[in-house]
Amino acid sequence: MNFAGGVDHYLVLGLPSGEEGARLTEREITRAYKLKALVLHPDKRPGDPNAHADFLKILASYETLMNPVSRRRFDKSLRWIEQRREAEMMEAEKKRMEAERLKQRLFGKKRMEAERLLKQRMEAEKERMEAAKRMEEAKKRKEEVKQRMEAAKEEAKQRMEAAKEEAKHRRVEKQRMGAKCRYEAFVREAKRRKQEAEEKKKESEEASREGFDDLLRDKRIEEMANSIMEPTTEIVRDNLKRRVNDLYSNNVDAERKKQEAGAPEQERETKPPTSTKIL
Numbered sequence: 001m002n003f004a005g006g007v008d009h010y011l012v013l014g015l016p017s018g019e020e021g022a023r024l025t026e027r028e029i030t031r032a033y034k035l036k037a038l039v040l041h042p043d044k045r046p047g048d049p050n051a052h053a054d055f056l057k058i059l060a061s062y063e064t065l066m067n068p069v070s071r072r073r074f075d076k077s078l079r080w081i082e083q084r085r086e087a088e089m090m091e092a093e094k095k096r097m098e099a100e101r102l103k104q105r106l107f108g109k110k111r112m113e114a115e116r117l118l119k120q121r122m123e124a125e126k127e128r129m130e131a132a133k134r135m136e137e138a139k140k141r142k143e144e145v146k147q148r149m150e151a152a153k154e155e156a157k158q159r160m161e162a163a164k165e166e167a168k169h170r171r172v173e174k175q176r177m178g179a180k181c182r183y184e185a186f187v188r189e190a191k192r193r194k195q196e197a198e199e200k201k202k203e204s205e206e207a208s209r210e211g212f213d214d215l216l217r218d219k220r221i222e223e224m225a226n227s228i229m230e231p232t233t234e235i236v237r238d239n240l241k242r243r244v245n246d247l248y249s250n251n252v253d254a255e256r257k258k259q260e261a262g263a264p265e266q267e268r269e270t271k272p273p274t275s276t277k278i279l
Helices: 026-040 051-066 070-229 232-264
Strands: none
Touching: 026 051, 051 070
16 A cells, blocks of 8 residues: 555555546545445454554545545656656666676677687597597508518518529529439449449450460479479579569569559459569
8 A cells, every 4th residue: 555655545445546546536436435434444343453543544545535636646646656666667677688688798708708619629629539530540551551561571581582492492403413414424434434444354354364374384484494404503593583583573564554554443453463473
C-alpha cells in the first residue's frame, strides 16, 4: 500500500492504482470503501489493537479520493511517481543493457583473444607436428640411404672378394697348369735322359765287356809271354807288366771320360773299375 511518495489510497481501498485507478468513478470508490469498512470496522475486530488505526487509514484514503482537488493532486503524484519509476526502470534497463554490451564486448574481446591464442597454439602445434613428421621422414630416408650404402658397400666388397678369389683361382690354375707343363717337360726330359743313360750304360757295358775281353786277351798274352819269357831276366818281366798296366789304365781312363761327358748324374752309379792295374 505504500510507495515512494507515501500511501497509495487506491491500494488501501483494494482498488487498482495508476492510470486505471484514475479512471475509477466515485461510485466505484464508495463501494470499495464500504466493503473494506465492513471488514476492518473496530466492532468487527474487538480483540485487535490495530483495528481502529486500520479503519482510520481506509477512511483517510476514502476522503482523499472523494475530494476532487486532493484526488487530482494524488493522481498527479502517482503519475509523477510512476513516470519516475518507469524512468528509473528504463535507466536501470539502459544501464543493464550497457553493462551487458560492455560485458559482451569485454568477453567478446577476451573470447576473440582466447580464440586467437587457441588458433595460434593449434597452428604452432600443427607446425610442430609437421616439423616432427618431416624430421622423422628425413631420419627414415637417411636410415634407408645408409642401409642402401651399406648394402652397396657389402655387395662391392663381396664382388671384390669374388674377383680376388677368381683371380687367385686363375693364378693357382695357371700355376698348376704351368707346374703340370713343367712336370710333363721334366718327365719327358727325365725319360729322355734315362733313355740316354740306359743307352750309354749299355754302350758302357759293351765297352766294359770289350775292355774285359781285351784284358783277358792281354792276360792270356801275358801268360803266354811269361811262359815264353821265363828264362828272361827280371827287368824284362817288369817292363812287360808296366806296359800291360799302362794299356789297361788307358782303356779305363778313356771309358771314364766318355761316361762323365754324356751320362746323367743318376746314371753314373755304374762306373768302370777305378783300378788302373791288373798285374
